[in-house]
Structure formats: structure tokens, C-alpha cells
Amino acid sequence: MAAAGLGWDVKVLDGLGYEELEKLTGVENFPKFKIPSRPVKGSMPEIEFEHPDCVLLVFPSGLSEFKVAYKELSCAISDFSGLDWKGKPNVLSKEHICWDIIYRTAEAAKKPLTMSNLSVVDPFQSSGTFSESSYKDLSLRELVRKRRSAVDMDGSTVMSKETFYQILLHCVPSGSHGGKKHVRQLTLPFRSLAWDSEVHAALFVHRVVGLPKGLYFLVRNENHLDDLKKDTRAEFKWVKPDGCPDDLPLYELASGDCRELSKRLSCHQDIASDGCFSLGMIAHFEPTLRNKGSWMYPRLFWETGVLGQVLYLESHAVGISATGIGCFFDDPVHEVLGLKGSKFQSLYHFTVGGPVVDKRIMSLPAYPGTSDDA
Structure with missing residues (x-):
């Protein structure tokens, strides 16, 4: 978004592998x-070593073609x-807890070099306009x-x-x-990602005037629609x-007050x-990892x-305001939707509404000069 605001475009150079990123950032010397x-x-x-994720290419907006030869x-x-890397990172903590499963997952998700040439830039598509x-x-x-x-929602907005x-x-x-x-x-900022959309949204609608309360579903990759209908509860409306x-x-699945349900699914949080x-982000999971590679796991996140x-920006x-919800119960989410197996997986939750402002917190300008901060 920042690049686009200044007339530039961005793409993840996802052909590069983990080893290339280690060399490029000097992390291999840790x-x-x-x-x-x-x-x-x-x-x-030694547990504090870094994990390089990706390289972003920033280029002039409107460019239709360029070549990235990943092998070269x-x-x-x-x-x-062979470079002489300078400096030594500070140790952040005197004591550590190593959760081995986290590091084993990171090892399993390391991406290899992909021998393909990026040459065509997808044309920019603007998001739909309905209520400017x-x-x-x-x-x-x-x-x-x-x-x-x-940090909290007012329960009334x-x-x-x-x-x-x-x-x-703006979410499709x-x-x-x-x-x-x-x-x-194809739209901002999703066009920076190098794969087709794999993440959907199950929405719990609480306070939207003119729309019945209930469970809705935003299908962000319509090639998955038939599978979603087949794999979710038979009684869902899908209208x-x-x-x-x-x-x-966007489809309505079931009507009814789901405030208590959404709260319970998000670790009993009122927010x-x-x-x-509020919503749960549902990834097209096992088929994506099987067909593209285990390295897609972090990319889904x-x-x-x-x-x-x-x-966040839309709210x-x-x-109004918004916040991510990192604590939720994924298996009960799957049960509510009727999902079985690992074809679709709940990865993250989110909520949008009227914020309760904590007046004890002072907000200072993030940058020098005239402040546009809240």
C-alpha cells in the first residue's frame, strides 16, 4: 500500500529459496x-537466530513485463x-524456552529454489465500488x-x-x-503475493443494519466454492x-444471533x-500444501x-476500528462449519467495530513533522 501510494508496485520474489535468503541476509553465518x-x-x-522470509521487488507501477532469472x-x-559480515547481534534474553515443534515446523516449511522466470506482471485491477x-x-x-x-469493542456501534x-x-x-x-x-495489496488466493472468511454478523444476524461466508477463490458447499453443513443456505x-x-449460511458463539470460539473474548x-479466516489447506509444497504453510499465514x-485500513x-484475534479454538470452528479433515483449516480470527478508547494510553507522533496520527 505504501509503495502504491508513491507510484510503485511490489511483488514477492517467491522463486528464491531459503538458502538464497540466508546467504543474501547473512543469516547463514549464525x-x-x-x-x-x-x-x-x-x-x-543460539536459539535467537533469524529466519529470513522473503524478498520484495519494488518496481514502477504500470510495468507490464520484466524478467527475473532465478537460476542466475x-x-x-x-x-x-564470501563477504565479511560486520557486527554481532545482541543476546535478547538470558534464559530461553525452546518449543521444539515450532523449530521443526520452520525446518519443514523451508522453501527450495524454484527454477522459473518471472516475466509477466498481472494487470492491476481496482476493487469494486458500492458505497464510497x-x-x-x-x-x-x-x-x-x-x-x-x-483493545475492546463498545458493543453498540x-x-x-x-x-x-x-x-x-476490498477484501476480495x-x-x-x-x-x-x-x-x-490482482488488487492492492493482494497483488504482491505470488499465488492465487487460498484464504476465505467465515463471518459472524452482529450489528449490520439491514442484514440479518448470522453466519456468512466470503469466498475469496471461487474455484473452491463447490468444495466448500460440499464439505460444510448440508443445512447451510449458501444464498x-x-x-x-x-x-x-458473499453468501448467507445461517441466520440467528451468533454473538455468544463467536465469543466462545475466540477463547471466550468479548471482543x-x-x-x-467478526470472522475466522479459513485456508484451503491440505491440497495447497500437497500440490505446491509444505513451504506454502507460512505463506497461508x-x-x-x-x-x-x-x-484494519477499511475499518x-x-x-471505526478493528483488531486481530490470535487466540481461538480451531476444531470448534471446524465443527460449526461442518468441516472435517484438513482440506480447509481455520488460521486466524479478526473483529471490526466501534472501539473503546483507553484514555490512559498516550499516543505520540510516530514521525517528525506535522502529525497525521490519531
Whole structure:
């Protein structure tokens, strides 16, 4: 979003593998850590080694084609191993707890080099417009600097269904493109990701005027729609709600007050039930890992993170707030939806609504000069 606001585009150079990223960042010079067979507590400074994730390519917006030869790039990066890296990272903690499963998962999710050439840049697609009047008069700079995580929701703020639809139109990946299916990630900021959309949203609607309370589903990759209908509860309606835009793949599954349910699923946190709506992000999981590789595991979380950031900015743009919910019960979420096995997996939760402002917290400008901060 920051790059786009300055006239640039961004892509993850996802052909590079973990070894290339280690060399490029100098992380390969860190002491190697032998993963124990069980959780261990003690002094383990080598546990603080870094995990490089990705390289982003920033290039002029509107460019339709460029070439990235990953094999040649990998050879060039290999020369970084001969560099004399300066500095030594500080030890962050005197004592550590090694949760072995975390490090074993990180090992299993390391990506190899992919020998393919990136040459075509997908054309930019703008998101659909349904209710521009829902937005406050804020510049991108003002909006980004006002973005905060709500610590509590007021349990009373409502939004119109038009605003709800407008927010969700910015959450689908392919934009407004003449009735074609949402699959490819072509809109901002999803277009920076190098794969088709794999993350959906199960929505608990609490306080949206003109829309029945209940359980809804936003299908962000419409190639998965048939599987979702087949794999979820047979009694779900799967009908478009009243007034829903044609290019918004939103479906009502079941009507009813689900405030207590959403609260219970999110570790009994009021914040899941006291907003306008909350949601669980549901990934197309096992088939993605099987067909593309186990290295897609962290990338599914990246996609949930990008979706979460869009929801943060959208909520602030309409004058309310939002926050991620990291504590939730995934198996009960699957039970509510009727999902079995690991084809679809709950990865993250989120809530949007009217914030309760903690006046004990002081907010200072994040940057020098004229402040646009909240």
C-alpha cells in the first residue's frame, strides 16, 4: 500500500529459496541450532537466530513485463557467502524456552529454489465500488498513520449493510472485472503475493443494519466454492444476501444471533462478539500444501496477514476500528462449519467495530513533522 501510494508496485520474489535468503541476509553465518526432541528451558543464545522470509521487488507501477532469472540470481547470491559480515547481534534474553515443534515446523516449511522466470506482471485491477460515501475524507498517509488495534469493542456501534459490502469488496483478490471468478490476486495489496488466493472468511454478523444476524461466508477463490458447499453443513443456505453486489461472492449460511458463539470460539473474548462483525479466516489447506509444497504453510499465514491489514485500513477509513484475534479454538470452528479433515483449516480470527478508547494510553507522533496520527 505504501509503495502504491508513491507510484510503485511490489511483488514477492517467491522463486528464491531459503538458502538464497540466508546467504543474501547473512543469516547463514549464525551459529547452527540443534533442535531438541522436547521443549527445553535454559540458556540457549543460539536459539535467537533469524529466519529470513522473503524478498520484495519494488518496481514502477504500470510495468507490464520484466524478467527475473532465478537460476542466475541464485548463482549471484552465492557470492554473498564470501563477504565479511560486520557486527554481532545482541543476546535478547538470558534464559530461553525452546518449543521444539515450532523449530521443526520452520525446518519443514523451508522453501527450495524454484527454477522459473518471472516475466509477466498481472494487470492491476481496482476493487469494486458500492458505497464510497461510507468513507471519511482521509488521505492514504492519514489513514495509515491512524491505524491502531482496538483493545475492546463498545458493543453498540452499528454499520450499514452498504458499508459492510464496501469493506468486503476490498477484501476480495481480483477486483471488479466483469463477472469473472475471483481467483487471481490482482488488487492492492493482494497483488504482491505470488499465488492465487487460498484464504476465505467465515463471518459472524452482529450489528449490520439491514442484514440479518448470522453466519456468512466470503469466498475469496471461487474455484473452491463447490468444495466448500460440499464439505460444510448440508443445512447451510449458501444464498446471496439482499442487495449484495454481483461481484462480491458473499453468501448467507445461517441466520440467528451468533454473538455468544463467536465469543466462545475466540477463547471466550468479548471482543469477538461486541463489534459489528467478526470472522475466522479459513485456508484451503491440505491440497495447497500437497500440490505446491509444505513451504506454502507460512505463506497461508502471510495471506491472512494481508487480509487483516486491509480490514484494519477499511475499518479506520469508515471511522471505526478493528483488531486481530490470535487466540481461538480451531476444531470448534471446524465443527460449526461442518468441516472435517484438513482440506480447509481455520488460521486466524479478526473483529471490526466501534472501539473503546483507553484514555490512559498516550499516543505520540510516530514521525517528525506535522502529525497525521490519531
